[in-house]
Amino acid sequence: MWRTTATVVRCGSEAFLIDSPVFPDELETLPPLLEQAGFPFTGLLATHGDWDHMLGRLAFPGAALGVAETTAARLRAHPGAVQRALRDFDERHYLSRPAPLTLGSVEALPVPGYCGLGERELELHPADGHTVDGMVIWIPWAKVLVCGDYLSPVEIPTPEGSLDGYVATLGRLEPLVKEAAFVVPGHGGPIDATSARALLREDRAYVEALRAGAASLPPGRRDAEQRRLHAANLARLRASGAP
Numbered sequence: 487m488w489r490t491t492a493t494v495v496r497c498g499s500e501a502f503l504i505d506s507p508v509f510p511d512e513l514e515t516l517p518p519l520l521e522q523a524g525f526p527f528t529g530l531l532a533t534h535g536d537w538d539h540m541l542g543r544l545a546f547p548g549a550a551l552g553v554a555e556t557t558a559a560r561l562r563a564h565p566g567a568v569q570r571a572l573r574d575f576d577e578r579h580y581l582s583r584p585a586p587l588t589l590g591s592v593e594a595l596p597v598p599g600y601c602g603l604g605e606r607e608l609e610l611h612p613a614d615g616h617t618v619d620g621m622v623i624w625i626p627w628a629k630v631l632v633c634g635d636y637l638s639p640v641e642i643p644t645p646e647g648s649l650d651g652y653v654a655t656l657g658r659l660e661p662l663v664k665e666a667a668f669v670v671p672g673h674g675g676p677i678d679a680t681s682a683r684a685l686l687r688e689d690r691a692y693v694e695a696l697r698a699g700a701a702s703l704p705p706g707r708r709d710a711e712q713r714r715l716h717a718a719n720l721a722r723l724r725a726s727g728a729p
Protein backbone atom coordinates (compact mmCIF):
# COMPACT_ATOMS: atom_id res chain seq x y z
CA MET A 487 0.00 0.00 0.00
CA TRP A 488 1.38 3.43 -0.97
CA ARG A 489 4.68 1.68 -1.73
CA THR A 490 5.35 1.82 2.01
CA THR A 491 8.85 0.75 3.05
CA ALA A 492 10.13 -0.99 6.15
CA THR A 493 13.84 -1.32 6.88
CA VAL A 494 15.66 -3.95 8.91
CA VAL A 495 19.06 -2.92 10.23
CA ARG A 496 21.42 -5.41 11.87
CA CYS A 497 24.60 -5.07 13.87
CA GLY A 498 26.13 -8.17 15.44
CA SER A 499 23.45 -10.08 17.28
CA GLU A 500 20.82 -7.31 17.23
CA ALA A 501 18.39 -6.16 14.56
CA PHE A 502 15.77 -3.42 14.52
CA LEU A 503 12.75 -3.10 12.27
CA ILE A 504 12.25 0.56 11.30
CA ASP A 505 8.64 1.47 10.35
CA SER A 506 6.36 -1.24 9.00
CA PRO A 507 4.52 -2.63 6.02
CA VAL A 508 0.74 -2.23 6.07
CA PHE A 509 -1.03 -5.40 4.91
CA PRO A 510 -1.58 -8.35 7.28
CA ASP A 511 0.19 -10.87 5.01
CA GLU A 512 3.25 -8.59 4.71
CA LEU A 513 3.47 -8.26 8.49
CA GLU A 514 3.05 -12.00 8.92
CA THR A 515 5.99 -12.61 6.57
CA LEU A 516 8.43 -10.53 8.60
CA PRO A 517 9.44 -12.90 11.47
CA PRO A 518 10.31 -15.85 9.18
CA LEU A 519 11.96 -13.49 6.67
CA LEU A 520 14.28 -12.08 9.36
CA GLU A 521 15.01 -15.54 10.66
CA GLN A 522 15.95 -16.82 7.20
CA ALA A 523 18.17 -13.77 6.68
CA GLY A 524 19.94 -14.41 10.00
CA PHE A 525 18.81 -11.07 11.41
CA PRO A 526 18.12 -11.64 15.14
CA PHE A 527 15.17 -9.32 15.83
CA THR A 528 15.53 -7.25 19.01
CA GLY A 529 13.35 -4.13 18.69
CA LEU A 530 11.21 -1.67 16.75
CA LEU A 531 11.74 1.94 15.72
CA ALA A 532 9.27 4.25 14.00
CA THR A 533 10.26 7.43 12.15
CA HIS A 534 7.04 9.23 13.08
CA GLY A 535 3.58 8.71 14.55
CA ASP A 536 1.48 8.33 11.39
CA TRP A 537 -0.37 5.04 11.78
CA ASP A 538 1.01 3.42 8.61
CA HIS A 539 4.52 3.48 10.15
CA MET A 540 3.52 2.12 13.55
CA LEU A 541 2.41 -1.45 12.84
CA GLY A 542 5.59 -3.32 13.82
CA ARG A 543 4.03 -4.81 16.94
CA LEU A 544 1.50 -6.66 14.78
CA ALA A 545 4.49 -8.64 13.45
CA PHE A 546 6.41 -8.74 16.74
CA PRO A 547 3.93 -8.59 19.63
CA GLY A 548 5.56 -7.61 22.89
CA ALA A 549 8.55 -5.89 21.24
CA ALA A 550 9.77 -2.54 22.55
CA LEU A 551 8.96 0.39 20.24
CA GLY A 552 11.40 3.31 20.18
CA VAL A 553 10.27 6.69 18.84
CA ALA A 554 11.48 10.31 18.99
CA GLU A 555 10.44 12.24 22.11
CA THR A 556 8.25 14.38 19.83
CA THR A 557 6.45 11.25 18.60
CA ALA A 558 5.97 9.94 22.14
CA ALA A 559 4.42 13.31 23.06
CA ARG A 560 2.12 13.16 20.01
CA LEU A 561 0.99 9.63 20.91
CA ARG A 562 0.31 10.72 24.51
CA ALA A 563 -1.66 13.75 23.32
CA HIS A 564 -3.86 11.62 21.02
CA PRO A 565 -4.38 8.29 22.76
CA GLY A 566 -5.92 5.65 20.48
CA ALA A 567 -5.51 7.75 17.30
CA VAL A 568 -3.22 5.19 15.63
CA GLN A 569 -5.61 2.33 16.40
CA ARG A 570 -8.63 4.33 15.15
CA ALA A 571 -6.89 5.22 11.87
CA LEU A 572 -5.90 1.57 11.40
CA ARG A 573 -9.45 0.41 12.08
CA ASP A 574 -10.85 2.92 9.53
CA PHE A 575 -8.36 1.71 6.92
CA ASP A 576 -9.09 -1.96 7.62
CA GLU A 577 -12.85 -1.41 7.40
CA ARG A 578 -12.53 0.51 4.15
CA HIS A 579 -10.45 -2.28 2.58
CA TYR A 580 -12.25 -5.27 4.19
CA LEU A 581 -9.09 -6.36 5.99
CA SER A 582 -9.07 -8.48 9.10
CA ARG A 583 -6.11 -8.90 11.41
CA PRO A 584 -5.27 -11.72 13.79
CA ALA A 585 -5.05 -9.34 16.78
CA PRO A 586 -5.71 -5.68 17.58
CA LEU A 587 -2.74 -3.28 17.62
CA THR A 588 -1.27 -2.31 20.99
CA LEU A 589 1.74 -0.01 21.13
CA GLY A 590 2.92 -1.27 24.52
CA SER A 591 5.36 0.83 26.49
CA VAL A 592 6.66 3.30 23.94
CA GLU A 593 10.25 4.34 24.58
CA ALA A 594 10.90 8.06 24.00
CA LEU A 595 14.37 8.56 22.48
CA PRO A 596 16.22 11.89 22.77
CA VAL A 597 16.58 13.45 19.30
CA PRO A 598 19.11 14.58 18.16
CA GLY A 599 20.87 11.62 19.70
CA TYR A 600 22.09 8.08 19.33
CA CYS A 601 20.51 4.67 19.67
CA GLY A 602 22.74 1.66 20.35
CA LEU A 603 22.50 -1.37 18.09
CA GLY A 604 24.97 -4.19 18.78
CA GLU A 605 28.38 -2.56 19.25
CA ARG A 606 27.48 0.43 17.07
CA GLU A 607 25.12 3.42 17.18
CA LEU A 608 22.37 4.72 14.94
CA GLU A 609 22.17 8.51 14.62
CA LEU A 610 18.77 10.09 15.20
CA HIS A 611 18.04 13.51 13.65
CA PRO A 612 14.89 15.58 14.20
CA ALA A 613 12.45 15.61 11.27
CA ASP A 614 9.31 17.63 11.86
CA GLY A 615 7.32 19.51 9.22
CA HIS A 616 5.56 16.62 7.47
CA THR A 617 4.01 16.07 10.90
CA VAL A 618 4.66 17.80 14.23
CA ASP A 619 6.92 14.92 15.28
CA GLY A 620 9.51 12.56 13.93
CA MET A 621 13.10 11.63 13.26
CA VAL A 622 15.27 10.33 10.47
CA ILE A 623 17.73 7.52 11.13
CA TRP A 624 21.27 7.56 9.78
CA ILE A 625 23.07 4.20 9.69
CA PRO A 626 26.73 5.32 9.53
CA TRP A 627 28.38 1.96 8.78
CA ALA A 628 25.98 1.23 5.90
CA LYS A 629 25.71 4.85 4.71
CA VAL A 630 21.94 4.45 4.60
CA LEU A 631 19.47 7.19 5.50
CA VAL A 632 15.98 6.08 6.58
CA CYS A 633 14.08 9.32 6.21
CA GLY A 634 10.40 8.67 6.96
CA ASP A 635 7.97 10.68 4.85
CA TYR A 636 10.53 12.94 3.18
CA LEU A 637 12.25 12.60 -0.23
CA SER A 638 9.60 10.28 -1.64
CA PRO A 639 9.87 9.56 -5.36
CA VAL A 640 6.11 8.86 -5.48
CA GLU A 641 4.58 11.43 -3.11
CA ILE A 642 4.86 15.22 -3.08
CA PRO A 643 5.73 16.94 0.23
CA THR A 644 2.76 17.08 2.61
CA PRO A 645 3.70 19.69 5.23
CA GLU A 646 0.97 18.84 7.75
CA GLY A 647 3.17 19.96 10.68
CA SER A 648 4.60 23.24 9.40
CA LEU A 649 6.18 24.72 6.27
CA ASP A 650 9.10 26.21 8.23
CA GLY A 651 9.73 22.87 9.94
CA TYR A 652 9.63 21.11 6.57
CA VAL A 653 12.21 23.43 5.02
CA ALA A 654 14.43 23.13 8.12
CA THR A 655 14.24 19.33 7.96
CA LEU A 656 15.24 19.34 4.28
CA GLY A 657 18.23 21.47 5.31
CA ARG A 658 19.22 18.88 7.95
CA LEU A 659 18.81 16.05 5.43
CA GLU A 660 21.10 17.67 2.86
CA PRO A 661 24.50 16.74 4.40
CA LEU A 662 23.23 13.23 5.22
CA VAL A 663 22.03 12.69 1.64
CA LYS A 664 25.48 13.83 0.42
CA GLU A 665 27.08 11.06 2.50
CA ALA A 666 24.51 8.38 1.70
CA ALA A 667 24.89 5.33 -0.52
CA PHE A 668 21.12 4.73 -0.31
CA VAL A 669 18.13 6.63 0.99
CA VAL A 670 15.00 4.80 2.12
CA PRO A 671 11.95 7.07 2.08
CA GLY A 672 8.76 5.91 3.78
CA HIS A 673 7.00 5.57 0.44
CA GLY A 674 8.53 4.51 -2.88
CA GLY A 675 12.16 3.71 -1.96
CA PRO A 676 14.93 2.74 -1.70
CA ILE A 677 16.67 5.22 -3.98
CA ASP A 678 20.29 6.08 -4.71
CA ALA A 679 21.93 9.28 -3.51
CA THR A 680 21.73 10.97 -6.91
CA SER A 681 17.94 10.52 -7.05
CA ALA A 682 17.66 11.64 -3.42
CA ARG A 683 19.65 14.83 -4.15
CA ALA A 684 17.38 15.61 -7.11
CA LEU A 685 14.26 15.00 -4.98
CA LEU A 686 15.61 17.24 -2.23
CA ARG A 687 16.01 20.09 -4.72
CA GLU A 688 12.52 19.50 -6.16
CA ASP A 689 10.88 19.21 -2.74
CA ARG A 690 12.55 22.36 -1.44
CA ALA A 691 11.43 24.26 -4.55
CA TYR A 692 7.88 22.91 -4.15
CA VAL A 693 7.59 23.79 -0.45
CA GLU A 694 9.10 27.25 -0.92
CA ALA A 695 6.76 27.92 -3.85
CA LEU A 696 3.85 26.66 -1.75
CA ARG A 697 4.76 29.23 0.88
CA ALA A 698 4.86 31.94 -1.83
CA GLY A 699 1.47 30.80 -3.18
CA ALA A 700 2.84 29.67 -6.55
CA ALA A 701 3.55 25.97 -6.29
CA SER A 702 3.38 23.61 -9.23
CA LEU A 703 3.81 19.86 -9.03
CA PRO A 704 7.26 18.35 -9.65
CA PRO A 705 7.69 16.33 -12.86
CA GLY A 706 6.91 12.65 -12.33
CA ARG A 707 4.61 13.41 -9.40
CA ARG A 708 1.59 14.92 -11.14
CA ASP A 709 -0.95 12.10 -11.17
CA ALA A 710 -4.49 12.45 -9.82
CA GLU A 711 -3.53 11.44 -6.27
CA GLN A 712 -0.65 13.96 -6.20
CA ARG A 713 -3.00 16.69 -7.46
CA ARG A 714 -5.36 15.75 -4.62
CA LEU A 715 -2.51 16.04 -2.08
CA HIS A 716 -1.53 19.38 -3.63
CA ALA A 717 -5.11 20.68 -3.25
CA ALA A 718 -5.04 19.52 0.40
CA ASN A 719 -1.74 21.39 0.91
CA LEU A 720 -3.33 24.58 -0.49
CA ALA A 721 -6.47 24.15 1.63
CA ARG A 722 -4.35 23.64 4.78
CA LEU A 723 -2.40 26.81 3.99
CA ARG A 724 -5.60 28.83 3.50
CA ALA A 725 -7.02 27.44 6.76
CA SER A 726 -3.86 28.56 8.57
CA GLY A 727 -4.48 32.13 7.38
CA ALA A 728 -1.81 32.32 4.69
CA PRO A 729 -2.55 34.72 1.81
Ligand SMILES: [Zn+2]
Nearest residue numbers: 536538635672
Ligand atom coordinates in the same frame (compact mmCIF):
# COMPACT_ATOMS: atom_id res chain seq x y z
ZN1 LIG B 1 3.62 7.54 5.61
